[in-house]
Amino acid sequence: MSQASFKVGTSLLEIVRGDITQQDTEAIVNAANKRLAPGGGVAGAIHRAAGPELWDECQNLDGCETGEAKISAGYRLKARHVVHTVGPVYNNTPQNAVDLENCYLNSLRLAKENGIRSIAFPAISTGIFGYPLQEAAEISLRAVINFLQQNSSPDLVRFVLFGANDFQVYEETLQKIRDEKGN
Numbered sequence: 001m002s003q004a005s006f007k008v009g010t011s012l013l014e015i016v017r018g019d020i021t022q023q024d025t026e027a028i029v030n031a032a033n034k035r036l037a038p039g040g041g042v043a044g045a046i047h048r049a050a051g052p053e054l055w056d057e058c059q060n061l062d063g064c065e066t067g068e069a070k071i072s073a074g075y076r077l078k079a080r081h082v083v084h085t086v087g088p089v090y091n092n093t094p095q096n097a098v099d100l101e102n103c104y105l106n107s108l109r110l111a112k113e114n115g116i117r118s119i120a121f122p123a124i125s126t127g128i129f130g131y132p133l134q135e136a137a138e139i140s141l142r143a144v145i146n147f148l149q150q151n152s153s154p155d156l157v158r159f160v161l162f163g164a165n166d167f168q169v170y171e172e173t174l175q176k177i178r179d180e181k182g183n
Contacts, residue, residue, distance in 0.1 A: 002164075004171045006178055008148040013141075014158040015174055017167040021049035023160055025118035027081040028074070029107050031125065034063050036070065036084050041127040046082060050075040054082065067102030069110045081116060083107045087125030090132070097139055100125055104143040111154050118156035123166055133166060137173040145177065 002017040020028050020042060031042040036058035038047035047054055053075045061070045061084070069085040085107050088099035103124050111119045124140065125131035144157050161167040 002167050002171075004174055006145075006174055008145050010152050011148045011154060012156050013144060013148065013174070014156065015167065015170045016158060016160055017162070017164065018160050019045075019162065020120055020122050020160040021045050021077060023120040023158065024078050025120040025156065025158060026079060026116045026154075027071075027083050027111055027114075027119045028077065028079040028160075029119065029121045029124070030082050030084045031122050031127070031129075032064060032084040032086050034065065034086050036061055036064055042122045046077070050077050050082065058084070067099040067106065069103065069106040071110050071114060079120070081114065083110055083119065085124065087129055087131065090125060090130040096131070097135075100131065100136060100139050101143045104140050105147055108144065108147045108151070108154070108157070112151060117154050118158070119154050120158040120160050123159070123161060123170070126166070133169050134173070137170045141170070141173055141177055 004015045006013045030046045033039050057072045064070050064086050066086045066088050069083055072082050074080050074082050085103040087103050088096045126133050126136045
């Protein structure tokens with residue numbers, strides 16, 4: 001398995017190539033739509049792996065706005081929880097970056113509030129929502145690193161990238177950020 005890691009304060013930031021539905025973290029993040037409904041991509045894979053109970057619970061969460069996050073049980077997943085966040089549909093406006101950063105920050109805040117010590121993220125908004133991968137990697141990694149520098153929880157934040165190219169872009173972006181910080 002391809003993997004890169006970076007110590008941030010007392011936490012560990014990992015980048016792995018793999019399947020988000022198979023992660024052994026306490027929570028995984030669903031790149032959701034506003035209805036939190038099963039769909040394609042990451043959301044579809046998570047709903048299929050978790051079973052129909054996930055959709056039953058999501059229907060009672062009253063949806064989710066772009067950049068916000070909600071939490072549910074993980075059902076048939078290894079993860080006990082699913083954090084649902086709605087990424088922006090990319091249209092090359094400054095608000096896109098704000099919304100994408102908020103996806104990560106609000107998911108991490110929700111994890112911290114719920115005592116979750118490990119969480120796995122996909123590359124939010126980079127699929128059908130069209131966010132350019134390199135830009136998304138910069139925003140997401142910087143948001144997570146800044147959060148971990150200011151908080152002692154979670155202990156582990158893992159980015160799970162399905163494709164080899166996605167993994168490579170995130171790995172190179174992490175190395176660039178590490179070099180900037182002198183690590």
